[in-house]
Amino acid sequence: MLQKCGFYGADAVILDLEDSVSEEEKKQARYLVDEALGSGVVSKSDVVVRINSFHSPFWKSDLEMALSHQIAAVKIPKVQNTHEMKEICNLVLELERINNTPLGTTKIIPTIENAMGVMRLPEICEVGSERIPCISFGSEDFMTQTNISRSKLVIVKTQIVTVAKAFGKDVIDSVFPDFHDLEALRRECFEAKSIGISGKSAIHPDQIWVINEVFSPSSDEIKHAKKILELSKQNKDGAFQYNGQMIDKPIVERCRRILQLSGDKVE
Amino acid sequence: MAVTCGKNRKGDISLTIENIDSNDIEIIVESKYEDLFGKHIRELLRSLATEYELSGIRVTAIDMGAWDYTIRARFKACVDMLKSRCES
Numbered sequence: 477m478l479q480k481c482g483f484y485g486a487d488a489v490i491l492d493l494e495d496s497v498s499e500e501e502k503k504q505a506r507y508l509v510d511e512a513l514g515s516g517v518v519s520k521s522d523v524v525v526r527i528n529s530f531h532s533p534f535w536k537s538d539l540e541m542a543l544s545h546q547i548a549a550v551k552i553p554k555v556q557n558t559h560e561m562k563e564i565c566n567l568v569l570e571l572e573r574i575n576n577t578p579l580g581t582t583k584i585i586p587t588i589e590n591a592m593g594v595m596r597l598p599e600i601c602e603v604g605s606e607r608i609p610c611i612s613f614g615s616e617d618f619m620t621q622t623n624i625s626r627s628k629l630v631i632v633k634t635q636i637v638t639v640a641k642a643f644g645k646d647v648i649d650s651v652f653p654d655f656h657d658l659e660a661l662r663r664e665c666f667e668a669k670s671i672g673i674s675g676k677s678a679i680h681p682d683q684i685w686v687i688n689e690v691f692s693p694s695s696d697e698i699k700h701a702k703k704i705l706e707l708s709k710q711n712k713d714g715a716f717q718y719n720g721q722m723i724d725k726p727i728v729e730r731c732r733r734i735l736q737l738s739g740d741k742v743e
Numbered sequence: 744m745a746v747t748c749g750k751n752r753k754g755d756i757s758l759t760i761e762n763i764d765s766n767d768i769e770i771i772v773e774s775k776y777e778d779l780f781g782k783h784i785r786e787l788l789r790s791l792a793t794e795y796e797l798s799g800i801r802v803t804a805i806d807m808g809a810w811d812y813t814i815r816a817r818f819k820a821c822v823d824m825l826k827s828r829c830e831s
Contacts, residue, residue, distance in 0.1 A: 503823065504748055504749075507816040507817075507819045508813060508817075511813070511815045511816040515812040517810060517812060
């Protein structure tokens, strides 16, 4: 099935060794991912491997396998303190040396899935530093631990976004498990986008187009952003008016980000 | 002694490796895609047996459309299980 995963338009494909794999099949799954990555059926530059958590006996072997391939990133589930983040970073550095990978280039995506992870997120971001392109949120485990309902998760997600942004990191939202209900998925995507979340994980290929549609800038947004950037070049004095609205530096910066997201060349 | 890895599900292959009395490598393949890939699967299984220096075995494969990387991964897992059974 892995050979098909590149065709659905996702920005990246997560090959999972964690919760979707039973304890008895962990090794078989690792071999499968290893052989798939080695065979070239998936584009490694788009692949993220979700290894098992630091608190399992599998994480080291998973990491060793994953980093023997030049993948986009490793996703670490249930990160909750700096000790595990340090241990993971140490092994990543060691594996970069072994595999002749440029030091410091391996990307790590910590997933926050429990209350302690939220509490310790600033320290986790500090320890992971440049290796962390984004923070991922895992809602199912979080809800299980905290009894916070899905409809109230927005509070926690906002907290995560605030901390992550303080460290210059994006946040990727958790999966929406009911893959038949695309309208509910769309609502959750809009809500996530409104609190500064940059993207969302999909659990089923049918969800990808909805997620892309919501999180990608619309043609109107792109048109507007281009106009603002054009006007900002002409107005060297700082703030200016456009369509009855004051446009100043933060708005210009947001427009620049929209164009970056859209893949447009931004000067 | 026999070990099995993989499942009877689309895109997978169920591989069973068991010891036999002779030094041969017996390969039995049952595949929905026998006409297209039967020969290739047999050759791949035989080459894997050679790669892992196995003999005196029967490999029974029930193929559900597995690609080579899956067959390799399942074979490796079987060899692992055989080794750990031998050691215990």
